[in-house]
Amino acid sequence: MNLNKRALFLIIPVVFLSFLVASSAFYWSLEKTIRGLEENRLELAITELTTSFHQYSTFAESYLEATLQNTALRRFLSSQDSQYKQVSLGTAITKATGKFKHHRSDRLSFLIVDHINMEKPKEQFFFEISDDPFSNLSSGLRRDYESFIASNNSRVWGYTQEPDGTGKITTSRIVDRITLFEPTDIASNNSVLLQLAVEPTRYLELKKSLIETYQADISYNKVLPNNSYAFRNKAYLGPGEVLFIDVPESYLTERLLPVRATIILVSIALFFVSALILLHLVKRYITGPIESLESQLSNVVDQHQDNISISHIGNDEVGRLQRTFHKLYGELATAYKRTKQLAERDPLTQLHNMSYIHEQAANAIEEAREKDECVALIYIDLDNFKFVNDKYGHDVGDALLQAFAARLSSAVRSEDLVCSKKMPLASPGRIAGDEFSVVVRGIHDATVPEQIGKRVLSLFKEGFHFDKGQFPVSASIGISMYPADGDTLAELLANADNAMYQAKDNGKNSIAFYSKELATSMRRRMEIEHELHNMDTDKEFYLVYMPLVATKNNSVDGFEVLLRWNSPKLGFVGPDEFVPIAERCGLFEKIDNWVTENAMRQYAQLKESLGRDFKLSINLSSAQLNLNLIGHRLIELIKQHKIPSHCIQLEMTETLSVEFSRQANQFLELLREQGFNVAIDDFGTGHTALLQLVEYPADMIKFDKTFVEKAMEPTNRAMLGPLVSLCHSQGLKVTVEGVETKEMASYLTDIGCDYLQGYYFGKPAKLEDLKLENF
Amino acid sequence: MIRYLSWEKTITTCTLACLISFSFSYPRNSLADTLVVFNWEDYLSDEVIARWEKKSGHKIKQIYYDGNENRDSVLVAIGNDTTEIDILIADETATPSFGTIGTLLSVNAYESTPNIHLVDKKWDKVCGAYGVPYLWGTLGVAYRSDKVTSAPTSWDILFNPPPLLSGHIGWLDESIDTLAPALFLANNDINTRDPDTLRAAFEKTKRALPHILTFQYSLSYLDSSVRQISKPAEKELYLAMSYSGDQDSLNEQSGTDLWQYTTLDEGTISWVDCLAVLKNSSRKALAFDFINFLYQPENAAQNSLDAYTATPMSQAKSLQPIDFQNDSTVYPGDTLDRSQPYLPMDNATAVLRRRITSTLEKLHESK
Structure with a gap:
């Protein structure tokens, strides 16, 4: 039950009871x-009735008096x-009736009775003013005068x-016909x-309306009538004439x-x-604010609002509660933010971080599944970061990672992305070490991931430059897409990782x-x-050996030792x-060893077979790892x-040489001091400037097969000689x-190359297969 | 007969008291020269008065009444007392009645009035022993010719008037006249004493009340309407029960020639007014002199002409203009065949008829 309902259940009965009591009291x-x-x-009605009656009786008296004064009557009688x-x-x-207009009477009569002292009095004159000119003296009036005479x-x-329910006020006189005064002897003939x-x-x-209005019992009894009534009133009409009006209870009930x-x-x-x-009012000032607070709390919890x-x-309880909640939530939010x-x-x-990338990617994949969209996982690995870390220390490495992270964030800002319909959302993350990711969701345009990738690459135009300097760091980027390349983040991550390695290989x-x-x-x-x-x-x-022929005497001067692998499971693996695989997974040191x-x-065995000392050329891939060791x-x-x-x-290799740090150079110098020869291998595959190369502490430079083939082409041939001369110099x-x-051998010999190596002189062969007699 | 009362109020409110005070407040001698006539107004030729005044050197003063009831009240009040009224002109029923109760002087007692015998013999008995035939006429209707295009022929017009006339009808308030239309239509005796016949006539007349504008005598009504200057259109009189000769006064009153008079097919009342001398008149000799002068044929002719009412004296009629003699509204021919005279009533009928007219007026007023 919420507060409003509770307020309803509390207020309604109280208000109802109050109204019941108040209205009952009011009613009573x-x-x-x-x-x-x-x-x-x-x-009042009785008063009016009585007044009216008395007016009529006064009127009757006055009228009779006026008639007595009338000459016509005197003439009539005399x-x-x-x-x-x-x-x-x-x-x-x-x-005369015209003079009494205020006393409207529908029936007024005047009677003169003569011979009243006789047994049968004579009705000498009867005149009635009414609607019926043919009416005669009523029996009631006759009884009236008869009893009057008798009185x-x-x-x-x-x-x-x-008998018809009407009545008449009568006023009667006995007068002397001559004097019109009261006779001294009533029984006189006059x-x-x-x-x-x-x-x-x-x-x-009035009486009729009174009866109708009150449904009252009206009686002229001189003794109290025995009726039941709500209230009673009486009108005194004259001596002995009392009108009782009993108003029944039903009248009052009807009124009430x-x-x-x-x-x-x-x-x-x-x-x-x-x-x-x-x-x-309760809602407005009590439950409303609480509800509002509650709804605000819900909004805050659901993150629809900050706080x-x-x-x-106000400064009431709810207001204080609100403030306390605000403070509490503020602290909670700060803590939460920090934790989050x-x-x-x-x-x-x-x-x-990785765990959030997981969560985010899972959400993105789920959302993409629902909306039939694509999600791209861009896997970024910084090339040569380890080198930076080793060479300049972790502080610089961390700074580089931070700088890169900042640039990555701005580089993948979705608003900068070209998009057709819907803004893709790219969120960068750090997987581990120098590995980063960008999860791109809401993709409708398949070129978006590549655009992002290119943008990232563009951060490394000439290594990576930031406030600590320029560093030979680049990025290898692998991209995998949901749903084409996997349904789970693990798959996408693995596949992007693979693609990244491909990029590295590229x-x-x-x-x-x-x-x-x-x-x-x-x-x-x-x-x-x-x-x-x-x-x-x-x-x-x-191991197989490849002869190294010196051009000065056209004899084998040494062998380059090469590693071969014959796997019982995979067969021969080049x-x-x-x-490169071994290098990447950290096995090169072991292999090198x-x-x-x-x-x-x-x-010793080869020396014995050859019969002399020779130059053994060994490829060192792991040199970059732990030079001292x-x-x-x-x-x-x-x-x-x-x-x-x-x-x-x-x-x-040439690349490694270029990337060599000063420390590495010192190491090479050290090796050379110990008498080792140092050769730069695979010259011509990279893009290192020759002039830059020759400054390195090396004894020999080995032109790569592909480079030489290109250089041997007629148009390029002219540069080969001077190049050799430069090295020599x-x-x-x-x-x-x-x-x-x-x-080819003779040409190269002619231009001054010191050593030649190749199938022309012998394919690489195991020690036991080496046909040393040829050398 | 012109029954017009110019100071009706005076007569109705001042009746006996006035007359009595009149008699006491003037010294006898100063009045000896003035003859007082109690009469309808305009019912005695001014020309004739002037001639007599010139001849005798005395004056004539008239006191007017506008209804029989008024007249009777005054006369009853006077009773046998001494009075200033010398000559009475009243209808053929009132004259013998008042004669009987001793108010009037017997014609036999008239001295030096030979001319009264010039009245045609056929009228001899009409006024009885106490009066001399004065003028005679009929009862019919006066109507405005602009409102009633063709002369009415039946008394029914009073009971079932065309819508235009309803509410514009004048009725007479007289014990006989009031019920006459209903009794004529029922082919009854207008003087009937039968209560049932009277009750039927009363009921019928009651039904005509909605059409009735007034019970006031048409001339009085018109006069009061002139005096009040503007009577609203709905209070205008278009048709009224009238006595022959009234149309002349009505036209004179209204200043038009619109008023016409006609008798109606179901019958008329032929009435005769009589001239009588009051028994207690103190100027009897002067009265006789005037009467004898009035009944000279040339004066009788003039008086009849001025009153626009027929004279009962052939000798006088023959002196009148031919047009007048031939005017059927003055001297009706055939109509008289269907005429009824006023007859004396018994007391009970008189009181009953008084009650009937009172009731009708009361009912009319209360509408």
């Missing part, structure tokens, strides 16, 4: 008031009977009820009775019914209005997309790697294939096998590899 008081009012109203006096009296009576009074007032009867029309109407209904309706309406207002808003809040940072970011570069600072072919070669590479790790070196490796040891060991081992070995150091020539002997014809 109102009932009392209405009863009082009704009693007053009845009182003169002989004639129709003129009768009509005249009628006219006089008619005219022996000279004047009487009365109310005569007619006494005549005058009766004026007035129907009190207004009074009758609409009042009750109104009170109930108004109470209900007010109850609802009050309840609504109360609920609104609870504390503007426009730690959890998601690589501390060094502030890029996403000559570094390049981009490679993962492909099926790449996959095959990678499998092969992995097989080779596996075998390299698990092989029985002595059984599977063997050195071009396995050596094996080659060096075996070659040294076989030296190699140096010491070499010195140990020549001592062990009693080989003069000048008979050992150490070949290093720097104290470098020149060896040319890949000599396959006699013509």
Whole structure:
């Protein structure tokens, strides 16, 4: 139950009860008031009724009095009977009614009775003013005057009820026909009775409406009627005439019914209005702020807003609660941010760390699956970073990583990306060491990953330059795509990694997309790697020797020892294939050692077969790793096998030479001081300037087969001679590899090359297969 | 007969008291020269008065009434008392009645009035022993010829008037006249004493009340309307129960020639007014002198002409212009065959008829 509902359940009964009590009390008081009012109203009506009645009786008196003053009456009573006096009296009576217009009477009659002292009095004149000119004296009026005569009074007032429910106020006199005064002797012959009867029309109407209004019982009893009634009132109409009006309970009930209904309706309406207002106020000022706080908290939890808003809040409990929450959440958020940072970011570069890359990539793949989009995983490996690290120290290496991370972040900013419909989202991360990744989601344009890759590559135009200097670092980039290249991050990562190696193989600072072919070669590479790790070196490796012919005497001056691998599982594996693999997976040192040891060991045997000392040329791939260690081992070995150091020539690749640090140079100098020969191998495959090369501490330079083939072409031939001369001038002997014809051999001899090497002189062969007699 | 009262208020409110105070407030001698006539207005030729005043050197003063009831009230009030009224002109029923109760002087007691015997013999009995035939006429309707295009022929026009006339009808308030139209239509005796016949006539007349504009005598009504200057159109009188000769006064009143008079097919009342001398008149000799002068044929002719009412004296008629003599509204021919005279009533009927007219007026007022 939420607070609003609770407020509803708390407020409604209380308000309802209050209204019930209040409206009941109001009703009871109102009932009392209405009863009082009704009693007053009845009182008023009775007063009006009584007044009206008395007005009529006064009117009757006055009228009779006025008639007594009328000459027509005097004439009528005093003169002989004639129709003129009768009509005249009628006219006089008619005219007189006109003077009493305020006392409307539908029936007014005037009667003159003569011979009242006799047994049968004579109704001498009867004139009635009504709607019926043919009406006669009513039985009621006749009884009235008869009883009047019997009463022996000279004047009487009365109310005569007619059988039809109407009534008349009668006022009667007995007068002397001559004097029109009260007769001294009522029984005299001269006494005549005058009766004026007035129907009190207004009074009758009032009475009728009173009865209708109150449904009242009206009685003229002189004793109290025995009715049940709500309240009673009485009108004193005259001596002995009392009108009782009993208002029944049902009248009051009827009056109270609409009042009750109104009170109930108004109470209900007010109850609802009050309840609504109360609920609104509670909602507005109590539950509302709490709800708002709760909703804000929800929003904050759901990260729809940063923190609870504390503007426009009061200093009440909710406001304080809000402030406390704000403070609490602020602290929590800071802690959370820090934790999240730690959890998601690589501390060094502030890029996403591997675990977050995982999470992010998984989300991206899930999203792409739903939206039918592509995700690209760009795998970046910094070439030669280790070199930088070793040479300049970890501080510089870390700084380089940081600088690269910053540039990577800005380089992959999605807003800079060309895109067709939808902005792809590229987020960079650091996998480990010098390996970085960029997860690109929302890809609709297949060229986007490559664009990003190129952008990254462009950071390494001439090595990597940042505030600590310029460094010979480049990037190899492998790209794999969901869904083409894998469904999981692990697959994509492995495939991008493979593609990256492909890129490295392609000559570094390049981009490679993962492909099926790449996959095959990678499998092969992995097989080779596996075998390299698990092989029985002595059984599977063997050495072959390639003669090195000196041109000065056209005799074999030495041999370049080459490694061959015959794997029981893979068959013959060429050195071009396995050596880079071995280098990459850290086996080259082991291999170098094996080659060096075996070659040294076989030296004596070969010397014996050859019958003289010779130059043994050994390729050193691992030299770049641990120069000092190699140096010491070499010195140990020549001592062990009693080989003069000048008979050992150490070949290093051109690329490595160029990349040699000053430390390496010192090492080479050291080796040369010990008597070793140093040769720069594979000249012509890289792009190193010759002038730059010759400054290195080396004894010999070996022109690569491909370089020579190119140089032997007629157009280039002219440069070969001066090149050899240049080397010579720097104290470098020149060896040319890949000599396959006699013509080539003689030409090279002619231009001054010191040594030749190639199939023309003999293919590389095992020691036992060497046909030493030819040399 | 021109029954016009110019100071009707005076007569209705001042009746007996006025007349009595009148008699006491003026010394006898100063009045000896003035003859007082109680009459309808315009019912005595000014020309004739002037001639007599010139001849005798005395004056004539008239007191007017506008209805029989008024007249009767005054006369009843006077009773047998001494009065300033010398000559009464009243209808043929009132004259014998008042004669009987002693208000009037018997014609036999008239001295030196030979001319009254010039009245045609056939009228001899009409006024009885207490009066001399004065002028005679009929009862019909006066109507405005611009509103009623063809002369009405039936009393029914009063009960079922065309819509235009409804609410514009004048009715007479007289004990006989009021019920006469209903009784004519029912082919009954206008003087009937039968209560049932009267009740039927009363009920029928009651049904005509919505069409009735007024119970006031047409001339009085028109006069009061002239005096009030603007009577609204709905209060205009188009048709009224009238006595022959009234149309002349109505035209005179309204300054037009629109008013016409006609009798109606179901019958008419032929009435005769009588001239009588009051028994208690103190100027009887002067009255006789005037009467004798009035009944000289040339004066009678002039009086009849000015009142636009027929004279009962052939000798006088023959002196009148031929056009007048031939005017059928003045001297009707055939109509008289269907005429009924006013007859004396018994007391009960008189009171009943008084109650009926009162009731009708009361009902009309309350509408």
